Amino acid sequence: MPNIGAVLKQEIARLSRREIRGEVQATKKASAQYRRHIAGLRRQIAALERQMALLSRRVANGAASQDTEAGPKIRFVAKGLRSQRARLGLSADEYARLVGVSPQSIYNWENGHTTPRPAQVAVIAQLRRLGKREARSRLEEVRPKRAQRRRRRSTS
Numbered sequence: 001m002p003n004i005g006a007v008l009k010q011e012i013a014r015l016s017r018r019e020i021r022g023e024v025q026a027t028k029k030a031s032a033q034y035r036r037h038i039a040g041l042r043r044q045i046a047a048l049e050r051q052m053a054l055l056s057r058r059v060a061n062g063a064a065s066q067d068t069e070a071g072p073k074i075r076f077v078a079k080g081l082r083s084q085r086a087r088l089g090l091s092a093d094e095y096a097r098l099v100g101v102s103p104q105s106i107y108n109w110e111n112g113h114t115t116p117r118p119a120q121v122a123v124i125a126q127l128r129r130l131g132k133r134e135a136r137s138r139l140e141e142v143r144p145k146r147a148q149r150r151r152r153r154s155t156s
Helices: 004-061 063-070 078-088 092-099 103-110 118-127 132-141 145-155
Strands: none
Touching: 078 092, 078 103, 078 118, 078 132, 092 103, 092 118, 092 132
């Protein structure tokens, strides 16, 4: 005949294991949910840090780039610059005076050696809307400094 004390002890141990298992199971589920949530928050923080770094680099590049980014994106193609200059009937020197750069810059842009800065691309885009006559009149307004000095000296 089994000892009633031993049987009672076994039954109490069994019931307590069952109760503990139920409590631990709920804790394990909650712990797993918390870990998933924390991992998601870490991914979100990493993405926000990447965005912040990108935005801080844009701010560091200056306000000049903001002005060009505000409007539609303007593409620069070297062949297009050459054809635009030919359409207006301007030499590289004359076109350079309209854009506000050196003739060597125009040469380098047309041959694809370099590309203009965003502010210069904006000026080139404005020149696309001009016709030959309007380009010539603007060219007269933007005389080279030497010619202006000569005219001042001759009138004095």
